[in-house]
Amino acid sequence: MEKGMNLKLKVWRQKSTADKGGIVDYNVNNVSPDMSFLEMIDVLNEDLVKKGDDPVAFDHDCREGICGMCSMFINGEAHGPNRGVTTCQLHMRSFKDGDTVYVEPWRSEGFPVIKDLMVNRGAFDRIQQAGGFVSVNTSGRTMDANAIPIPKEDADKAFDAATCIGCGACVATCPNGSAMLFVGAKVSQFALLPQGQVERKDRVLNMVKQMDEEGFGNCSNIGACEVQCPKNISLEVIARMNREYLTANVKPEN
Amino acid sequence: MAKGLFGSSLMKKFWMSITGLFLISFLLVHCALNALIFANDGGMLFNQGAHFMGTNIIIRTMEIVLFGGLIAHVVDGLMLFFQNRSARPVKYAYEKPSASSKWYSRSMALLGTLILLFLILHLYHFWLRTRITGLTVQPTHVFFEGHKLEDLYGEMKFVFSHLWVVIVYVLGCFSLFWHLLHGFRSAFQSLGLNYTKYKNGIAFCGDLFSVVIPTVFAAMPVSMYMGWVH
């Protein structure tokens, strides 16, 4: 078998939320280019366990880029150097033998570190709970699914916004620590669909209010989030949210 | 409603863009008027324009609004800056922001501060002298068709005869260029007007504006210093 790469990792280790934490150096040898980044961390962890050390805690689940759980800031970029992928889809062929790789958790006031590379993204859940839904109870017979035709363009746009996986890369990468790409995506999905119209105004007001309470920064339209979003959510969703919010605030009640 | 209009993150963006666009419109008027110096008529046309601006009641009222807008823009910007800084209490050990964004987009507060510093000097040079202390150039007035006009043109020639002033003004224009390059588009985005359909148009106008206005402004001290206008 051909010999793999040797890498020097600089991994953020932090025992708990209250702990101060710091960067710790590790060497990982014989890394295959076909490995995913997380599989490389698995190798490191097996080593650590065998040595009796505490393995690096990190979030991961589906490992196919859709659950949004993995969340590593790799060499200064959310989900690493490749575009349109999550950490679990990043493969080691994107690195070279002898590379030094920094691995850090998402950094945001809204995402406190739980341990090592693992952060608490409960803020996103709370924003969703504030209004990211259509208030329709289970009945299954509100009306036939084809009763309201939706222009394909709107449906496609709503879908594009709805592909957000809630990973938090936008927050992690934003120089301002803003969560507006995430919130904008959810607001947009419903704003574009007829089903979302009834609660349109309250939804955007409530979600933005919650977002502000979570300690995220303000968007200054830098655009880094759009570049690093693993699902290529467009900045347009933020423009739409701004529009929705202004309309909701300015338009007088009926 | 009050909190809704001022307190939230989105409203801060909104006011930032409204005041920004207002200042942009001011830049346009200011630039167009000052460009009259290039008429090469010894400043006659320019001085008339300046006289109109200095005496018209509407314009004078707008001047107060302008100061208000400027202060709001600065205060709002500083609030955003400090809030955004506290949104990431622990910094990354390794950052590579250039991978995903432009430096000037990330440096609006810095560029804004530089412009503000320049503005203080600029106000001292011209606004303070026309409105309060009086011009330093002698004689302070010229006559045109029987009207007595302040010789602002002469004042400009005087101010821009110092090389360091010209350099500071040019640097100020550079700051303005970068600030506008991000700010113009950003204003439309914050207002939610950045529709796909208009996106390219807005971007084009923004780039054009950011290049033309600072260039014309910068041309004034340079031309005067070099003696290209007379």
Added chain:
Amino acid sequence: MELNSKIPDGSLDQKWTKYKGNVRLVNPANKRSIDVIVVGTGLAGASAAASLAEMGYSVKALCFQDSPRRAHSIAAQGGINAAKNYMNDGDSTYRLFYDTIKGGDYRSREANVHRLAEVSANIIDQCVAQGVPFARDYGGLLDNRSFGGTQVSRTFYAKGQTGQQLLLGAYSALSRQIGKGTVEMLNRHEMLDVVIVDGKARGIIARNLVTGELERHSAHAVVLCTGGYGNVFFLSTNAMGSNVTAAWRAHKRGAAFGNPCFTQIHPTCIPVSGDHQSKLTLMSESLRNDGRIWVPKHKEDVEAIRAKRLKPQDIPEDRRDYYLERRYPAFGNLVPRDIASRAAKERCDEGFGVNATGEAVYLDFSSAIIRYGKAQANVKGIHNATDQQIIELGTKVVEQKYGNLFQMYEQIVAENPYTTPMMIYPAVHYTMGGLWVDYELMTSVPGLYACGEANFSDHGANRLGASALMQGLADGYFVLPYTIGNYLADEIRTGKISTQSPEFEEAEKNVRKQIDSLLNNNGTEPVDHYHRRLGKVMWNECGMARTEKGLKWAIAEIQQIRKEFYANARVPNQSLYMNTELAKALRVADFIDLGELMCWDALNRNESCGGHFREEYQTEDGEALRDDENFKYVSAWEWSGDPSAPKLNKEELIYENIKVQQRSYK
């Protein structure tokens, strides 16, 4: 153990209607004082928790992930079936019911499956009302596509991310209830035991995965929506965290386990690349709508490809073997999954596998690209389009349909699937088996329910594509909310259940004991080592093809793995706080026990049906040979206290409406 499936009387199409009309209800005021725990927040869990809370119950929901939105339902790609007949191609409730029973190789319950087909249309209505952005055609109406094992187009989809969109829909319904305070959501919590008081499920013991603390939660009913157990194979398309622990602990407390050996091996997954591999990635079955599966006809071409002397796209048509189209002309590339998987294995076993390990076949889109390209050229009025133009236009159409899947493939394999055929191989994907439930989705423990993939009920020995999403949401939105009332109607006077009873005490002590023994094991091998070994045994002996000899060997081997695991597994014991290895160890311990039960079940079932293929039982042309006389039953295994001595109970399957026959897709 007595198994009562509680199937209502009456004609098949009236059973559910009649049941709903007569089921006992709980009045709104009483619902508030009734607690229900829902474990797991995938399609079944999120929809159940949201619906129960809407109805007024006071609900507690748990998930082991950091948010309910991450449950593995999110990874489902292709679509969701519903008998809407929007395409006017002859679909109906009965046809969906029939396809599902037949697809499941006649090993599922008629009444359950018919109910599933009945409510399928409501699911689509419900999801659209929630703002799920399904794919639409240019007229603004919902689009459909076709899936394996059917001859109609009844699959609703949202690109290759249908599961994501449906889960986010259910998650938003759940979020709405959490926001209202009607659901208490416990993220990063894992259920480790069911507490039984006086023969009824009365609560659970859960571990807070962050702090490591054990918690007691009481309720009047417990609903397990904890998904499947494909990870017993170590490598599967399941998420890393997917596990059997909750279901297995319930099994150990008296819930029968139904058909554990019925596993779905999905034909189109990305082949294994090396020993480091932690999981496998599915390429949606929807790709078989447009992709054609083939291997070279001649061994010399295979050799040349493996030696990288030849590219697949350079092999001419007449030297390709489109083996599914050859063997199954009626269904072609859209045969059910079990058949497609076995056919791939057959070709690879014969030496026609096209990658270095000989375990891959091609999935080729070139003819679809040309077909779509020509159609597009016509639509756009380009009359003498060049080949290049046609390919470009066709590529765009394919990208629109499957873009995210192609992108995923390219990330993993580093090859462009638009120009080079995809390489695929079967991998473990779904488990039809699960906790045995009756018509009301109640397990053999009163008050303990199982929904979605966690139960065994609807898919028999093989699940058809796009039916898992349908079942998960049907159970959670439309079945459980009715049936649970029938049980809870007796609980309105029970009052709050104490967590201080000796039963809670005992259960918590039990869990603590296990944790302590794992932490103080002082072994040398990380947990994954045992998991990997178990997986290999399961894949080789209890995977796509099984034999009596192999299964007996596997059982002995698993017993050995268990012994070594308990003697030598190493779990870091510095701290309980976010101890990820401890969480893994607890799951692997249960996988080992389950793996053995699966082998016992496969050994017991002396027939081949659906995903269960015993080499001893096959027809002359290699198809599964069922034995309806002796095995037309559900194996419901009972825990005896010893994982190596499970007790078998049988629920006979009665077919009143469908004639049981040899399944044919030729």
